[in-house]
Amino acid sequence: MAEFHRIAAVLLREAGIELTEGKLPLVHSRLSGRLRSLGLRRYSDYCDYIESGDGEAELLEMLSVLTTNVTRFFREPHHFEYLRKHKMPELVAALKSGGRVRVWSAGCASGEEPYTLALTFLQEMPDIARYDFRILASDIDPAILRQAAAGLYPDRSLAQVPEPQRQRYFQPVADRPGCWKVGPEMRALITFRRLNLIGDWPFTRPFDVIMCRNVVIYFGAETKAQVWSRLVEQLRPGGWLITGHSERLSDAAAAATELLYTTTYRRREASSSPKENATCH
Missing domain, CATH: 3.40.50.150 (Vaccinia Virus protein VP39)
Incomplete structure (x- = not known):
């Protein structure tokens, strides 16, 4: 849960998006693939990485994974x-x-x-x-x-x-x-x-x-x-x-x-x- 709050804080700071604790399963499922691709086993290590100077590119990847993009031609x-x-x-x-x-x-x-x-x-x-x-x-x-x-x-x-x-x-x-x-x-x-x-x-x-x-x-x-x-x-x-x-x-x-x-x-x-x-x- 501590790692979820760290990720939520980053998302709020960088994109203005608020994550409630009810979004925990969604965050876990969407970021699990990012951890595997980076060879990381713990979400705490992932949080350390995106908050470091070396994690700028991964921060953009995280924003991409966690933001919802649902649309179609002539929606509404x-x-x-x-x-x-x-x-x-x-x-x-x-x-x-x-x-x-x-x-x-x-x-x-x-x-x-x-x-x-x-x-x-x-x-x-x-x-x-x-x-x-x-x-x-x-x-x-x-x-x-x-x-x-x-x-x-x-x-x-x-x-x-x-x-x-x-x-x-x-x-x-x-x-x-x-x-x-x-x-x-x-x-x-x-x-x-x-x-x-x-x-x-x-x-x-x-x-x-x-x-x-x-x-x-x-x-x-x-x-x-x-x-x-x-x-x-x-x-x-x-x-x-x-x-x-x-x-x-x-x-x-x-x-x-x-x-x-x-x-x-x-x-x-x-x-x-x-x-x-x-x-x-």
Whole structure:
């Protein structure tokens, strides 16, 4: 149990995720393979290793193993449909008049969410790559980001992708039956980047839409409130924040937004917004 609390403390410090003692069996089962691969027999030795200067790479492996990455194309499809109907006309008009539009998929896991966002925008504006439009897709887990950037998915992951979009924007993998590769039109719209939501954010220009679903739910109450507030602050006035089905904004974030639809919030108009003097995306 002492080793579990050490691991829980590291996960809280590095990723903001709180582990209760009820997660002990899960932690044991997911980390047992890491101990075997390192030739370690005791969890105390594993804790010593990840807390040492030599264990930085293994710390990332531990975060990858212990963070849950469950997603699929068009998960909670009502969010994408509401976005398409009620926000995208404004964003498309802004692009066509020479404006800049930025969307952030925060906690993108294996990439289905940002690719779904790309499909949704391409549906309304097939030539969107000609305009100043980008999707930032971020996650704390470098391994899952590599998987997302590879853009390879089985048939079951694409079950909710309409057949015309599948045929146009995905390519069948010749030597892997039942596997599809994301095509270049979607790839051109997305930048994948490792980012820790409780760490520093390397950008200062605001977003028009932020989708952060089923990520903050794993944080403690104080960390949740801080992350929600930071996300809202990173929106343009009038920008949208879309959260998971069981997540609700709290405190300052709730006061700074209005609820438009199921877990879909709009930042209230204000006299100031995030500075626009630099960007990394």
